Amino acid sequence: MSNKKRYAIVLDASKCIDCKACTIACKMENNVPKGPYAYRIWVAEKPFRGSFPVIKRGFLPSQCQQCSNPPCVQVCPTRASYQTEDGVVLIDYDKCILCKYCMTACPYDARYESENVHAIDKCTFCYHRLAEGREPACVETCPPKVRVFGDLNDPESEVSKLLVEHEHTVLKPEKGTKPKLYYIV
Incomplete structure (x- = not known):
């Protein structure tokens, strides 16, 4: 097992x-x-x-896919968009010039212009919480436990076990971004 973490979320949208x-x-x-x-x-x-009379309704939760091969990072002229050692894609708000190249490059439409930080923003897996040993707020709060967060490099983590036990997919695999959000099918 590697000491380096590789964070991911496994989602069971049926829940x-x-x-x-x-x-x-x-x-x-x-x-x-x-x-x-x-x-x-x-x-x-x-x-x-x-x-x-038997109709089923379904939902698809989504967010930044925290790609292993993030096109948003590749196109950023100021390197405001970057990837941490553990693979989380973040934005340095001070470096962002609002050119929106990253928004255009993202095939998941996961970025927006934030008036609060005067930069482009997106999901960060609540990176500030990870240092405290806490899960992202969306994972912690979900009543039916749709989202499971963990380290893919730890074979004993719940995310690793779920991916072994269940058939799963990612969104837009043809884009080659290698997302780290996995959907149980």
Whole structure:
């Protein structure tokens, strides 16, 4: 087992009830501005399945995919977007010039212009909490436990075990970004 961590989230979207606890926790924890275009995480509604009277509704929680091969980092002219040693993609707000190249490069539409920090912003896996041994706010808050956070380099972590035990996928694999958000299928 490597000493270097490689953080990831495994999501079981079948458990999602769209309660908004994750999005509210994220907004409060990270001082995300109000408004429809300011978000770090979101829950999309999936098309209805089945036929009347048995119809199922589904949801797809998403956020920055914390790519292993992040196009946002590659296009940033000031290196404001960068990747930590443990693979988390962050933004140095002081270096951001709001050119929006990173927004254009992100195939997941996971970035927004933040009036609070006067820079582009996105999910950071609540990086400030990780140093305290805490999970991201969205993971900690989710009542049905849709999201599981952990270290992929630790075979005993819950995320590693879930990926071994369940068939899973990532969003837009054809983009070659190697996301670290895994969806149980």
